[in-house]
Amino acid sequence: MLPTPYIKCDYNKVYEPSEDSFLVLDSLEKDLVYLREKFKNRVTFVCELGPGSGIITTFMIQNEIPNRSNSLYFSVDINPWALDTTLTTAKLNGCSETNCYLECIQSDLTTSIRKRQVDILVFNPPYVPAVNVPEIPSSKENLDQWLDLALLGGKDGMVITQRVIDQLDDILSPTGVAYILFCARNKPEQIVSNIIETCDLWNIDLVKHRKAGWEVLSVYRFSRK
Protein backbone atom coordinates (compact mmCIF):
# COMPACT_ATOMS: atom_id res chain seq x y z
CA MET A 1 0.00 0.00 0.00
CA LEU A 2 1.22 3.47 -0.88
CA PRO A 3 1.67 5.97 1.94
CA THR A 4 -1.22 8.37 2.56
CA PRO A 5 -0.55 12.04 3.29
CA TYR A 6 -0.53 13.31 6.81
CA ILE A 7 -3.33 15.85 7.14
CA LYS A 8 -3.79 18.46 9.80
CA CYS A 9 -6.28 21.17 8.94
CA ASP A 10 -9.43 22.97 9.93
CA TYR A 11 -12.48 21.00 8.86
CA ASN A 12 -14.67 24.03 9.46
CA LYS A 13 -13.14 25.38 6.27
CA VAL A 14 -12.47 22.43 3.98
CA TYR A 15 -13.95 19.00 3.38
CA GLU A 16 -12.62 16.37 5.74
CA PRO A 17 -11.12 13.40 3.85
CA SER A 18 -13.64 10.57 3.93
CA GLU A 19 -14.39 7.23 2.30
CA ASP A 20 -14.83 8.94 -1.07
CA SER A 21 -11.37 10.54 -0.86
CA PHE A 22 -9.82 7.19 0.03
CA LEU A 23 -11.57 5.40 -2.81
CA VAL A 24 -10.01 7.89 -5.22
CA LEU A 25 -6.58 7.26 -3.69
CA ASP A 26 -7.11 3.51 -4.06
CA SER A 27 -8.17 3.94 -7.67
CA LEU A 28 -5.06 5.93 -8.51
CA GLU A 29 -2.93 3.35 -6.74
CA LYS A 30 -4.59 0.58 -8.72
CA ASP A 31 -3.84 2.44 -11.97
CA LEU A 32 -0.31 3.46 -11.03
CA VAL A 33 1.47 1.27 -13.57
CA TYR A 34 -0.96 2.18 -16.32
CA LEU A 35 -0.47 5.90 -15.65
CA ARG A 36 3.33 5.70 -15.39
CA GLU A 37 3.49 3.84 -18.66
CA LYS A 38 1.05 6.12 -20.46
CA PHE A 39 2.81 9.33 -19.47
CA LYS A 40 6.46 8.37 -19.41
CA ASN A 41 9.13 10.64 -20.87
CA ARG A 42 6.90 13.66 -21.23
CA VAL A 43 5.48 16.50 -19.23
CA THR A 44 2.18 15.52 -17.67
CA PHE A 45 -0.43 18.12 -16.81
CA VAL A 46 -2.31 16.80 -13.77
CA CYS A 47 -5.41 18.69 -12.69
CA GLU A 48 -7.38 17.96 -9.57
CA LEU A 49 -10.76 19.65 -9.33
CA GLY A 50 -11.89 20.39 -5.79
CA PRO A 51 -8.77 19.40 -3.79
CA GLY A 52 -10.33 20.43 -0.45
CA SER A 53 -7.71 19.47 2.13
CA GLY A 54 -5.28 18.60 -0.67
CA ILE A 55 -5.18 14.91 0.20
CA ILE A 56 -5.45 13.61 -3.36
CA THR A 57 -3.04 16.01 -5.03
CA THR A 58 -0.50 15.50 -2.25
CA PHE A 59 -0.90 11.73 -2.54
CA MET A 60 -0.16 11.97 -6.25
CA ILE A 61 2.93 14.13 -5.77
CA GLN A 62 4.21 12.05 -2.88
CA ASN A 63 3.83 8.79 -4.78
CA GLU A 64 5.01 10.17 -8.10
CA ILE A 65 1.77 9.60 -9.97
CA PRO A 66 2.48 9.53 -12.82
CA ASN A 67 5.97 10.93 -12.12
CA ARG A 68 7.14 13.76 -9.96
CA SER A 69 9.91 15.52 -11.76
CA ASN A 70 8.02 15.62 -15.05
CA SER A 71 4.53 16.59 -13.87
CA LEU A 72 2.74 19.89 -13.42
CA TYR A 73 0.13 19.59 -10.67
CA PHE A 74 -2.75 22.06 -10.79
CA SER A 75 -5.28 22.08 -7.95
CA VAL A 76 -8.41 24.02 -8.74
CA ASP A 77 -11.03 24.77 -6.10
CA ILE A 78 -13.83 27.27 -5.80
CA ASN A 79 -13.30 27.49 -2.02
CA PRO A 80 -10.47 29.92 -1.20
CA TRP A 81 -9.64 28.02 1.99
CA ALA A 82 -9.03 24.85 0.00
CA LEU A 83 -6.13 26.43 -1.85
CA ASP A 84 -4.31 27.63 1.25
CA THR A 85 -4.96 24.25 2.83
CA THR A 86 -3.75 22.27 -0.16
CA LEU A 87 -0.48 24.17 -0.15
CA THR A 88 -0.09 23.57 3.58
CA THR A 89 -0.85 19.86 3.27
CA ALA A 90 1.64 19.50 0.44
CA LYS A 91 4.34 21.21 2.51
CA LEU A 92 3.52 19.16 5.58
CA ASN A 93 4.30 16.09 3.49
CA GLY A 94 7.57 17.33 2.10
CA CYS A 95 6.30 18.64 -1.21
CA SER A 96 7.70 22.13 -1.58
CA GLU A 97 8.29 24.65 -4.31
CA THR A 98 11.81 23.39 -4.77
CA ASN A 99 10.91 19.77 -5.37
CA CYS A 100 7.62 19.79 -7.24
CA TYR A 101 5.47 21.94 -9.49
CA LEU A 102 2.22 22.60 -7.65
CA GLU A 103 -0.11 25.43 -8.55
CA CYS A 104 -3.29 26.20 -6.61
CA ILE A 105 -5.92 28.16 -8.49
CA GLN A 106 -9.23 29.55 -7.38
CA SER A 107 -11.67 28.91 -10.15
CA ASP A 108 -15.04 27.45 -11.07
CA LEU A 109 -14.05 24.04 -12.45
CA THR A 110 -11.83 24.32 -15.54
CA THR A 111 -13.40 27.51 -16.91
CA SER A 112 -10.02 29.27 -16.51
CA ILE A 113 -7.84 26.49 -17.89
CA ARG A 114 -6.75 26.53 -21.53
CA LYS A 115 -8.59 23.94 -23.55
CA ARG A 116 -7.34 20.42 -24.16
CA GLN A 117 -4.35 20.62 -21.84
CA VAL A 118 -5.21 18.23 -19.02
CA ASP A 119 -3.55 14.82 -19.19
CA ILE A 120 -4.90 13.47 -15.91
CA LEU A 121 -8.06 14.92 -14.40
CA VAL A 122 -9.15 13.82 -10.94
CA PHE A 123 -12.45 14.85 -9.38
CA ASN A 124 -14.15 13.88 -6.14
CA PRO A 125 -17.11 16.19 -6.69
CA PRO A 126 -19.93 17.52 -4.55
CA TYR A 127 -22.23 14.55 -5.23
CA VAL A 128 -24.97 14.67 -2.61
CA PRO A 129 -28.42 15.15 -4.16
CA ALA A 130 -29.98 18.47 -3.17
CA VAL A 131 -32.61 20.86 -4.43
CA ASN A 132 -29.96 23.25 -5.69
CA VAL A 133 -26.25 23.76 -6.02
CA PRO A 134 -25.56 26.44 -3.38
CA GLU A 135 -24.63 29.92 -4.51
CA ILE A 136 -21.07 31.10 -4.16
CA PRO A 137 -20.70 32.82 -0.77
CA SER A 138 -20.16 36.57 -0.93
CA SER A 139 -17.42 36.50 1.70
CA LYS A 140 -14.48 34.27 2.51
CA GLU A 141 -15.71 34.20 6.11
CA ASN A 142 -19.00 32.37 5.40
CA LEU A 143 -17.42 29.07 6.30
CA ASP A 144 -20.58 26.94 6.40
CA GLN A 145 -21.53 28.05 2.93
CA TRP A 146 -18.16 27.11 1.50
CA LEU A 147 -18.52 23.69 3.09
CA ASP A 148 -21.98 23.25 1.56
CA LEU A 149 -20.36 23.66 -1.83
CA ALA A 150 -18.15 20.67 -1.07
CA LEU A 151 -21.15 18.41 -0.61
CA LEU A 152 -24.25 19.48 -2.46
CA GLY A 153 -24.53 18.54 -6.10
CA GLY A 154 -28.06 19.66 -7.01
CA LYS A 155 -30.45 17.32 -8.85
CA ASP A 156 -29.34 13.69 -8.46
CA GLY A 157 -26.13 15.14 -7.04
CA MET A 158 -24.99 15.37 -10.65
CA VAL A 159 -25.15 19.04 -11.62
CA ILE A 160 -21.46 19.81 -11.09
CA THR A 161 -20.20 16.43 -12.29
CA GLN A 162 -22.37 16.67 -15.41
CA ARG A 163 -20.79 20.00 -16.28
CA VAL A 164 -17.39 18.34 -16.24
CA ILE A 165 -18.55 15.35 -18.28
CA ASP A 166 -20.15 17.63 -20.87
CA GLN A 167 -16.87 19.56 -21.22
CA LEU A 168 -14.55 16.59 -21.04
CA ASP A 169 -13.63 16.65 -24.72
CA ASP A 170 -12.56 20.29 -24.31
CA ILE A 171 -10.74 19.68 -21.04
CA LEU A 172 -8.61 16.63 -21.76
CA SER A 173 -5.52 16.56 -23.94
CA PRO A 174 -5.43 14.14 -26.87
CA THR A 175 -4.06 11.47 -24.52
CA GLY A 176 -6.00 12.56 -21.45
CA VAL A 177 -7.74 10.44 -18.83
CA ALA A 178 -10.20 11.43 -16.11
CA TYR A 179 -11.01 9.78 -12.79
CA ILE A 180 -14.40 10.77 -11.43
CA LEU A 181 -16.14 9.60 -8.29
CA PHE A 182 -19.87 8.85 -8.11
CA CYS A 183 -22.26 7.70 -5.42
CA ALA A 184 -25.09 5.29 -6.21
CA ARG A 185 -27.69 8.06 -6.07
CA ASN A 186 -25.92 9.72 -9.01
CA LYS A 187 -27.00 6.63 -11.03
CA PRO A 188 -23.57 6.18 -12.57
CA GLU A 189 -24.46 3.07 -14.64
CA GLN A 190 -27.23 5.01 -16.33
CA ILE A 191 -24.96 7.99 -16.93
CA VAL A 192 -22.22 5.84 -18.38
CA SER A 193 -24.53 3.96 -20.75
CA ASN A 194 -26.02 7.28 -21.79
CA ILE A 195 -22.61 8.66 -22.72
CA ILE A 196 -21.67 5.52 -24.59
CA GLU A 197 -24.90 5.72 -26.60
CA THR A 198 -24.69 9.39 -27.46
CA CYS A 199 -21.01 9.94 -28.10
CA ASP A 200 -18.28 7.76 -29.38
CA LEU A 201 -15.30 9.45 -27.75
CA TRP A 202 -14.72 7.56 -24.53
CA ASN A 203 -13.70 4.30 -23.03
CA ILE A 204 -15.35 4.28 -19.63
CA ASP A 205 -14.25 1.76 -17.02
CA LEU A 206 -15.18 1.14 -13.42
CA VAL A 207 -11.88 1.27 -11.52
CA LYS A 208 -13.11 0.69 -7.96
CA HIS A 209 -16.32 0.54 -6.03
CA ARG A 210 -17.06 0.13 -2.36
CA LYS A 211 -19.86 0.18 0.14
CA ALA A 212 -19.23 2.93 2.66
CA GLY A 213 -21.86 3.02 5.40
CA TRP A 214 -25.13 3.53 3.57
CA GLU A 215 -23.41 4.90 0.45
CA VAL A 216 -22.09 2.89 -2.46
CA LEU A 217 -19.23 4.77 -4.08
CA SER A 218 -17.53 4.16 -7.40
CA VAL A 219 -14.70 5.66 -9.40
CA TYR A 220 -14.84 5.58 -13.18
CA ARG A 221 -12.01 6.19 -15.60
CA PHE A 222 -12.72 8.06 -18.84
CA SER A 223 -10.08 7.75 -21.52
CA ARG A 224 -10.15 8.80 -25.13
CA LYS A 225 -10.77 6.07 -27.65
Added chain:
Amino acid sequence: MKFLTTNFLKCSVKACDISNLNFPLEYDGSKCKLVQNEDIEFQPEFLLNILDRIDWPAILQVAADLGNTSLPSQKPELHTNMDELNEEELVILRDLHTLLLQTSITEGEMRCRNCGHVYYIKNSIPNLLLPPHLA
Protein backbone atom coordinates in the same frame (compact mmCIF):
# COMPACT_ATOMS: atom_id res chain seq x y z
CA MET B 1 2.11 31.41 -9.26
CA LYS B 2 4.95 30.39 -11.46
CA PHE B 3 5.54 32.13 -14.76
CA LEU B 4 4.94 28.88 -16.65
CA THR B 5 1.38 28.77 -15.28
CA THR B 6 0.50 31.84 -17.39
CA ASN B 7 0.74 29.45 -20.33
CA PHE B 8 -2.30 27.53 -19.08
CA LEU B 9 -4.67 30.24 -17.81
CA LYS B 10 -7.37 31.86 -19.89
CA CYS B 11 -10.31 34.16 -19.18
CA SER B 12 -13.15 32.34 -17.38
CA VAL B 13 -15.92 34.18 -19.22
CA LYS B 14 -17.63 31.68 -21.48
CA ALA B 15 -18.37 34.21 -24.21
CA CYS B 16 -14.63 34.88 -24.55
CA ASP B 17 -13.97 31.27 -25.56
CA ILE B 18 -14.89 32.03 -29.15
CA SER B 19 -12.39 34.88 -29.29
CA ASN B 20 -8.68 34.22 -29.60
CA LEU B 21 -7.93 37.12 -27.26
CA ASN B 22 -8.82 35.24 -24.07
CA PHE B 23 -5.35 33.67 -23.89
CA PRO B 24 -2.84 34.57 -22.65
CA LEU B 25 -4.17 37.07 -20.15
CA GLU B 26 -2.49 40.45 -20.16
CA TYR B 27 -0.36 40.90 -17.05
CA ASP B 28 0.03 44.36 -15.60
CA GLY B 29 3.77 44.81 -15.30
CA SER B 30 3.48 47.77 -12.96
CA LYS B 31 1.34 45.81 -10.49
CA CYS B 32 2.94 42.37 -10.65
CA LYS B 33 5.46 41.53 -7.99
CA LEU B 34 8.01 39.02 -9.23
CA VAL B 35 9.99 36.77 -6.94
CA GLN B 36 12.92 34.61 -7.94
CA ASN B 37 13.57 31.28 -6.21
CA GLU B 38 17.11 30.20 -7.00
CA ASP B 39 16.73 27.00 -4.99
CA ILE B 40 14.62 25.37 -7.68
CA GLU B 41 17.03 23.01 -9.35
CA PHE B 42 17.75 22.99 -13.07
CA GLN B 43 16.56 19.79 -14.72
CA PRO B 44 17.41 20.05 -18.42
CA GLU B 45 15.20 17.14 -19.41
CA PHE B 46 12.14 18.64 -17.72
CA LEU B 47 12.78 21.94 -19.50
CA LEU B 48 13.18 20.18 -22.81
CA ASN B 49 9.82 18.46 -22.29
CA ILE B 50 8.19 21.70 -21.21
CA LEU B 51 9.53 23.48 -24.27
CA ASP B 52 7.90 20.78 -26.34
CA ARG B 53 4.42 21.59 -25.11
CA ILE B 54 4.30 25.31 -24.41
CA ASP B 55 2.68 27.94 -26.58
CA TRP B 56 5.69 30.09 -27.42
CA PRO B 57 3.90 33.25 -28.64
CA ALA B 58 2.02 33.34 -25.31
CA ILE B 59 5.30 33.06 -23.39
CA LEU B 60 6.71 35.94 -25.42
CA GLN B 61 3.67 38.07 -24.83
CA VAL B 62 3.55 37.59 -21.05
CA ALA B 63 7.31 38.07 -20.78
CA ALA B 64 6.92 41.37 -22.63
CA ASP B 65 4.02 42.39 -20.33
CA LEU B 66 6.41 41.87 -17.43
CA GLY B 67 9.26 43.77 -19.04
CA ASN B 68 11.33 40.95 -20.54
CA THR B 69 11.84 41.35 -24.27
CA SER B 70 15.01 39.32 -24.61
CA LEU B 71 13.44 36.04 -25.75
CA PRO B 72 13.95 34.77 -29.29
CA SER B 73 10.89 35.39 -31.45
CA GLN B 74 10.76 31.76 -32.55
CA LYS B 75 10.56 28.82 -30.19
CA PRO B 76 14.12 27.47 -29.90
CA GLU B 77 14.56 24.22 -31.76
CA LEU B 78 16.84 22.02 -29.77
CA HIS B 79 18.05 18.47 -30.00
CA THR B 80 15.36 16.31 -28.48
CA ASN B 81 17.84 13.83 -27.13
CA MET B 82 19.42 14.95 -23.86
CA ASP B 83 22.83 13.51 -24.72
CA GLU B 84 23.09 15.55 -27.88
CA LEU B 85 22.50 18.91 -26.23
CA ASN B 86 25.43 21.27 -26.73
CA GLU B 87 26.65 24.10 -24.50
CA GLU B 88 24.66 26.73 -26.32
CA GLU B 89 21.45 24.75 -26.01
CA LEU B 90 22.03 24.21 -22.32
CA VAL B 91 22.35 27.97 -21.88
CA ILE B 92 18.98 28.44 -23.58
CA LEU B 93 17.38 25.82 -21.33
CA ARG B 94 18.94 27.38 -18.27
CA ASP B 95 17.54 30.79 -19.20
CA LEU B 96 14.12 29.25 -19.68
CA HIS B 97 14.44 27.54 -16.32
CA THR B 98 15.09 30.91 -14.71
CA LEU B 99 12.08 32.46 -16.40
CA LEU B 100 9.50 29.66 -16.41
CA LEU B 101 10.17 27.83 -13.17
CA GLN B 102 12.19 30.10 -10.89
CA THR B 103 10.12 33.22 -11.46
CA SER B 104 6.82 33.57 -9.61
CA ILE B 105 4.23 36.30 -9.60
CA THR B 106 3.32 36.59 -5.93
CA GLU B 107 0.99 39.59 -6.18
CA GLY B 108 -0.48 41.12 -9.27
CA GLU B 109 -3.26 41.52 -11.73
CA MET B 110 -4.09 40.49 -15.25
CA ARG B 111 -6.94 41.20 -17.59
CA CYS B 112 -8.65 39.54 -20.49
CA ARG B 113 -7.79 41.19 -23.79
CA ASN B 114 -11.26 40.38 -25.05
CA CYS B 115 -13.70 41.40 -22.29
CA GLY B 116 -11.37 43.45 -20.10
CA HIS B 117 -12.21 41.56 -16.92
CA VAL B 118 -9.47 41.93 -14.31
CA TYR B 119 -8.24 38.99 -12.23
CA TYR B 120 -5.95 39.13 -9.21
CA ILE B 121 -3.06 37.16 -7.81
CA LYS B 122 -2.74 37.31 -4.04
CA ASN B 123 -0.28 35.40 -1.93
CA SER B 124 0.84 33.63 -5.11
CA ILE B 125 -2.68 32.26 -5.70
CA PRO B 126 -4.48 33.42 -8.83
CA ASN B 127 -8.20 33.96 -8.49
CA LEU B 128 -10.06 33.29 -11.72
CA LEU B 129 -13.49 33.11 -10.15
CA LEU B 130 -16.05 35.43 -11.74
CA PRO B 131 -18.52 37.56 -9.81
CA PRO B 132 -22.05 36.04 -9.95
CA HIS B 133 -23.31 38.42 -12.65
CA LEU B 134 -20.60 37.25 -15.08
CA ALA B 135 -20.58 33.54 -14.26
